[in-house]
Amino acid sequence: MTKLNAPDYSLYLVTSRELLPPGVDFYDSLRASLKGGVTLVQIREKHADNGELLEIAEKSLKICDEFNVPMLINDNLAVALALPERVGLHIGQEDFPVAKARALLGPKRLLGISVHTVEQAAAARTSGANYAGVGAVYGTLSKANVTEDKVLGPRRTAHVIEALQGFPSVLIGGINQRTAARALFGAAGPEHAPAGIAVISAIVARQDAQEAARELKSMVNAFLSARSSAQKPIASAFGLGASRSQLKVESLVSRSGEFLRALREGSPPLIQTLTSHVSSTLSANVTLALSASPIMSHQDAEADDLGNVTGAVVLNIGTIGEEARRGMRAVGSAANRGGKPVVLDPVGVGASAFRRQAVNEIMDHTQITLLKGNAAELGAIAGLTEVQSRGVDSGSGTLRDARGLVLSLARRERCLVLLTGKTDYLSDGEVVITCSNGHALLGAITGSGCALGVAVATGLAAACLASQGSEVKGAGSSIVKAQPDDLLAGALFGILSMTIASELAAARPEVRGPGTFIAALLDELSLMTPETFAQRAKVALE
Numbered sequence: 001m002t003k004l005n006a007p008d009y010s011l012y013l014v015t016s017r018e019l020l021p022p023g024v025d026f027y028d029s030l031r032a033s034l035k036g037g038v039t040l041v042q043i044r045e046k047h048a049d050n051g052e053l054l055e056i057a058e059k060s061l062k063i064c065d066e067f068n069v070p071m072l073i074n075d076n077l078a079v080a081l082a083l084p085e086r087v088g089l090h091i092g093q094e095d096f097p098v099a100k101a102r103a104l105l106g107p108k109r110l111l112g113i114s115v116h117t118v119e120q121a122a123a124a125r126t127s128g129a130n131y132a133g134v135g136a137v138y139g140t141l142s143k144a145n146v147t148e149d150k151v152l153g154p155r156r157t158a159h160v161i162e163a164l165q166g167f168p169s170v171l172i173g174g175i176n177q178r179t180a181a182r183a184l185f186g187a188a189g190p191e192h193a194p195a196g197i198a199v200i201s202a203i204v205a206r207q208d209a210q211e212a213a214r215e216l217k218s219m220v221n222a223f224l225s226a227r228s229s230a231q232k233p234i235a236s237a238f239g240l241g242a243s244r245s246q247l248k249v250e251s252l253v254s255r256s257g258e259f260l261r262a263l264r265e266g267s268p269p270l271i272q273t274l275t276s277h278v279s280s281t282l283s284a285n286v287t288l289a290l291s292a293s294p295i296m297s298h299q300d301a302e303a304d305d306l307g308n309v310t311g312a313v314v315l316n317i318g319t320i321g322e323e324a325r326r327g328m329r330a331v332g333s334a335a336n337r338g339g340k341p342v343v344l345d346p347v348g349v350g351a352s353a354f355r356r357q358a359v360n361e362i363m364d365h366t367q368i369t370l371l372k373g374n375a376a377e378l379g380a381i382a383g384l385t386e387v388q389s390r391g392v393d394s395g396s397g398t399l400r401d402a403r404g405l406v407l408s409l410a411r412r413e414r415c416l417v418l419l420t421g422k423t424d425y426l427s428d429g430e431v432v433i434t435c436s437n438g439h440a441l442l443g444a445i446t447g448s449g450c451a452l453g454v455a456v457a458t459g460l461a462a463a464c465l466a467s468q469g470s471e472v473k474g475a476g477s478s479i480v481k482a483q484p485d486d487l488l489a490g491a492l493f494g495i496l497s498m499t500i501a502s503e504l505a506a507a508r509p510e511v512r513g514p515g516t517f518i519a520a521l522l523d524e525l526s527l528m529t530p531e532t533f534a535q536r537a538k539v540a541l542e
């Protein structure tokens, strides 16, 4: 029997008759959703008067009882009090004072409060409520009053969750099968995580409420088990423990060589790249030279189909327009749902407000696996003022604390971070790896950074393929299913491929400048071997 005031919050259904598909009965839909795995039900019927609400609640309670699932009433204390003590109440900030509600409800009933800010979170902890509904994580159709400024996005939601300090919370607002993974992983901090998701239309508006609930339940369960199987969570991107002290540069380099061998010998993973028209051809050719298969599509209409077969995704904002923006939304969500790595290349993000907005939007809807940029780009995302961005190709910025930047960004965004330049810095929020391979001619051609992003995505795809079938340890806050050290090795694969190939290409007698260099670079990439990695890598663990 579920404890009345400590229920299972993982999949919380909020009802709304208006959203039912034509011909679908309210109670049939409720029963189906409970069969699909709903663990908590809130009756929220804004257009019902007290009498009607009571009738709906009484009938619903019988169904919830069959599944031993607790039920709450939205906002209506009188109706809640008219029902048995096992029925709870959920109230908003503007509804009834929560302490008063608790006094009237008595100590036993489940009581929830909506929380939108860090200040409200702090107050909720001692208010007498049992849990907080935190949001709106995304914009929502079911609450017309949720304006853009009330949408928190997963990153601001994470601050609220942190302020709740372990007080139970469920995410609410625009959570559906597309957004649930990013919302959960994005809102989870190193210490505290949401206990579940609350959904309305993602279940109620579906003909197949049972299947809709089942899909969502499996996503929440995957998240919760990833959190609990992680070793003691610490303030790092992947929540790893002391095992990292054993990390060796040689083994990372040799592991990236194994990925190259696997790519050469196995079937090529599909790398879906949404990129600028400037760098598209070079990036596609780099993908081919590394024995992967490129597809340069940014159509949202095919995101789901491609998502089933892609090995990794690159989102590059180089010449982003409205179509690509829509495409990135769909492709990013599909990748998150499928556990596929996503590389974000925020080209020229410091150069305009438009680019900043595009990057924020992407990072709000998609959990990025690796964020790659030059000093100006990553400096802009981190909010540094010491590096200025004038265009899309400015790799020249120097940073006082490159190491600190990649570490803190990786922790903040819960992803790998790769800072490119003469020396490349790679971090997962816990360790920092530097690579000083490369040739200045890479800075003399356009799109070398973009192509590097694609090479890194290829390595991450290989890392995921290598982890298939084995138990993934310690990936407590990562959507992607690969060993965390393998993700570092996968990123390193991309860096070593491009930089070592550039050195070998520049040394070729026929190379006389940027034009001949591009051709030689592709040749050297296609000839690259694991042995060359081992011989030439200039990699250090900082």
Ligand SMILES: Nc1ncnc2c1ncn2[C@@H]1O[C@H](COP(=O)(O)OP(=O)(O)OP(=O)(O)O)[C@@H](O)[C@H]1O
Pocket: 373, 374, 392, 393, 394, 395, 420, 421, 422, 423, 424, 437, 438, 439, 440, 441, 442, 443, 445, 446, 447, 448, 449, 450, 451, 452, 495, 498, 499
């Ligand atoms: N002067 C240099 N010496 C050695 N390697 C370099 C140099 N400049 C760039 N690189 C290498 O080139 C690759 C691309 O990095 P860079 O910082 O130039 O990207 P970017 O500015 O995003 O490029 P683009 O905008 O043209 O795509 C990195 O792997 C980096 O190591």
Ligand SMILES: Cc1ncsc1CCO
Pocket: 276, 278, 279, 318, 319, 347, 392, 393, 446, 447, 449, 450
């Ligand atoms: C030159 C250029 N303009 C937009 S994207 C791009 C390629 C460098 O990233």
